[in-house]
Amino acid sequence: MTDLGDLIASRLRDVPDFPSPGVIFKDVTPLLADGAVFGAVTRELADRWRDRVDVIAGVEARGFIFGAALAHELGLGFVAVRKAGKLPAATTAISYDLEYGSATIEVHADAFVAGSRVLVVDDVLATGGTAAAACELVERAGGAVVGCAVVLELAFLDGRARLAGRHVDALLAT
Amino acid sequence: MTDLGDLIASRLRDVPDFPSPGVIFKDVTPLLADGAVFGAVTRELADRWRDRVDVIAGVEARGFIFGAALAHELGLGFVAVRKAGKLPAATTAISYDLEYGSATIEVHADAFVAGSRVLVVDDVLATGGTAAAACELVERAGGAVVGCAVVLELAFLDGRARLAGRHVDALLAT
Numbered sequence: 001m002t003d004l005g006d007l008i009a010s011r012l013r014d015v016p017d018f019p020s021p022g023v024i025f026k027d028v029t030p031l032l033a034d035g036a037v038f039g040a041v042t043r044e045l046a047d048r049w050r051d052r053v054d055v056i057a058g059v060e061a062r063g064f065i066f067g068a069a070l071a072h073e074l075g076l077g078f079v080a081v082r083k084a085g086k087l088p089a090a091t092t093a094i095s096y097d098l099e100y101g102s103a104t105i106e107v108h109a110d111a112f113v114a115g116s117r118v119l120v121v122d123d124v125l126a127t128g129g130t131a132a133a134a135c136e137l138v139e140r141a142g143g144a145v146v147g148c149a150v151v152l153e154l155a156f157l158d159g160r161a162r163l164a165g166r167h168v169d170a171l172l173a174t
Numbered sequence: 175m176t177d178l179g180d181l182i183a184s185r186l187r188d189v190p191d192f193p194s195p196g197v198i199f200k201d202v203t204p205l206l207a208d209g210a211v212f213g214a215v216t217r218e219l220a221d222r223w224r225d226r227v228d229v230i231a232g233v234e235a236r237g238f239i240f241g242a243a244l245a246h247e248l249g250l251g252f253v254a255v256r257k258a259g260k261l262p263a264a265t266t267a268i269s270y271d272l273e274y275g276s277a278t279i280e281v282h283a284d285a286f287v288a289g290s291r292v293l294v295v296d297d298v299l300a301t302g303g304t305a306a307a308a309c310e311l312v313e314r315a316g317g318a319v320v321g322c323a324v325v326l327e328l329a330f331l332d333g334r335a336r337l338a339g340r341h342v343d344a345l346l347a348t
Contacts, residue, residue, distance in 0.1 A: 013262075013263065015262035015263050018262040018263075019262070025262045027262045027263060029253070029254060029261070029263075029282055029285065032242075032245075032251060032252045032253070032254070033229065033251040033252065033253055033285065034251050035229075035245065035248075035249050035250040035251040035252075036249075038245065038246065038251060038252060039246060039249055042246050055207065055209075058239070060235060061234060061235050061238060061254075061256070061260070062254075064235060064238040064239050064242065065232070065238050065239075065241075065242040065252060065254065066242070067239075068206075068238065068239040068240070068242040068243045069242045069243055069245070069246035069252075071206075071209065071212065071243070072212065072213060072216050072243035072246055072247060073246060074209075075209050075210075075213055076209040077206060077207040077208050077209040077212055078206045078207065078209075078212060078239060078243075079203070079206070079207055080203060080206070080235075080236075080239065082235075086235070087203070088187075088189035088192040088193070088199045088201045089187065089189050089192075089201060089203075108203055111203065111207065
């Protein structure tokens with residue numbers, strides 16, 4: 001673990017039984033509230049991806065926070081990957097399975113210049129279902145996914161298996 | 175209108191009949207996708223509020239994008255004002271009336287150091303209902319609201335009336 005990894009770990013809060021009984025939720029809000037740590041996280045993400053990316057795609061909703069700060073740090077544009085029904089104009093959509101039921105995420109159909117290099121950003125990589133769907137969605141909309149960046153990876157859930165063949169990078173794995 | 179105002183206006187898209195018939199939605203996604211404009215917007219927001227704010231409160235969901243970039247530019251922490259049921263730990267909540275029905279937003283009860291100076295950030299000021307509720311919510315949670323910053327104000331909806339006594343600042347009013 002890097003020094004930054006220690007710092008990140010110190011700013012995560014375990015919340016038991018959220019969103020459902022038996023789950024221990026990794027709450028990033030203490031990290032975000034600490035401007036020094038939020039800044040260090042954003043700069044580290046930028047250092048890892050600088051010059052390899054044209055646009056940041058943030059996954060609703062916490063991926064908006066890390067992704068927007070990263071886009072600004074890199075001087076890049078930001079594209080919102082949203083839950084169904086939230087985007088106003090014509091969208092490209094993808095549905096994927098959750099533990100119970102399914103979910104749909106969307107992006108504006110004209111969001112990406114064809115072939116632009118897209119980094120998909122979220123806060124936590126868990127089972128990888130959302131991240132895998134977001135990557136495929138970006139590709140359907142004409143972007144070229146260069147990787148998936150997260151702050152925290154819950155390695156015991158093996159989300160990387162759902163993202164095989166993609167470049168997945170986490171600042172901290174636990 | 176400033177030069178930046180012209181630039182912002184050029185990157186907004188009118189989407190008719192969203193989210194409901196007769197409404198013309200101001201879509202900020204073209205602005206976000208343009209890194210130069212997104213960066214200029216973030217720096218202008220920072221210049222207007224620098225040294226007067228301790229923490230940024232972003233309103234779900236587009237307020238997360240502008241608010242997080244602004245927090246990073248200013249080196250400040252970020253607090254998420256979220257829709258009901260999204261935050262994992264103990265929250266402070268407020269409900270407010272919408273045109274049809276009502277909505278509830280929440281913030282973690284421990285989100286703010288008591289008396290810290292909080293800037294509430296959202297993308298668009300429309301009727302002011304959400305912004306007014308967000309400001310009151312921040313105060314209930316112990317923050318001191320120094321103002322409400324938005325990129326675009328729909329002045330014909332007179333949202334400022336709901337925010338009387340507060341410092342409301344928009345980069346562009348239309």
